[in-house]
Amino acid sequence: MMKNLIKQIKHILGINNAQAQQISEPSLLEKYVQFSQAPADWQNHVGLAPFLHEDFKNDVQVIIHEGSYKNSKKYPELLWVRLLATYENYFIGELLDMPQYLNTIQKGDELLFSTHPNAQYPFLVSETYMLEREQWHISPCNACGFNELFDMPADLMAQQTKNSSFTTHCAFCGGLQSVQHLAI
Numbered sequence: 001m002m003k004n005l006i007k008q009i010k011h012i013l014g015i016n017n018a019q020a021q022q023i024s025e026p027s028l029l030e031k032y033v034q035f036s037q038a039p040a041d042w043q044n045h046v047g048l049a050p051f052l053h054e055d056f057k058n059d060v061q062v063i064i065h066e067g068s069y070k071n072s073k074k075y076p077e078l079l080w081v082r083l084l085a086t087y088e089n090y091f092i093g094e095l096l097d098m099p100q101y102l103n104t105i106q107k108g109d110e111l112l113f114s115t116h117p118n119a120q121y122p123f124l125v126s127e128t129y130m131l132e133r134e135q136w137h138i139s140p141c142n143a144c145g146f147n148e149l150f151d152m153p154a155d156l157m158a159q160q161t162k163n164s165s166f167t168t169h170c171a172f173c174g175g176l177q178s179v180q181h182l183a184i
């Protein structure tokens with residue numbers, strides 16, 4: 001099992017100690033020390049259980065991506081991940097498959113992912129995205145209700161001509177989501 005969860009999580013998130021200290025409080029990173037490594041906690045997780053392998057209850061199919069196709073020019077891939085830990089709606093697992101097209105992610109990598117009631121599958125997230133996410137309102141997709149993005153909101157905003165809001169396409173179904181920057 002994991003020898004040093006915090007160290008591993010920092011590695012997964014791709015951040016060093018100095019960056020970790022700059023993360024606003026309370027940080028998800030701090031909560032990660034509370035990640036449970038007890039299989040019962042993901043096997044009985046309401047949002048995750050439906051996606052677990054029928055016979056191998058520690059394995060789950062997750063949408064792995066490097067951003068939306070529009071931005072990354074790479075299609076997300078549905079790959080098997082073996083669960084290692086969970087906290088609330090977040091999960092850490094080891095990638096069991098080698099991606100076909102994504103080249104920054106490899107078999108054996110430990111990844112952070114989440115679930116959403118309207119998502120067709122669990123999906124890869126990053127701490128950077130989740131921190132930035134707090135500054136935005138993303139309306140649920142008009143077709144499926146999914147209200148997360150595979151891209152950084154600020155990256156999408158930079159491609160827009162308007163200043164505070166824009167419309168984008170749902171990563172799962174291609175429906176419309178409107179994204180608005182919250183006043184700080």
Ligand SMILES: [Zn+2]
Pocket residue numbers: 141142143144145146170171172173174175176
């Ligand atoms: Zn959708």
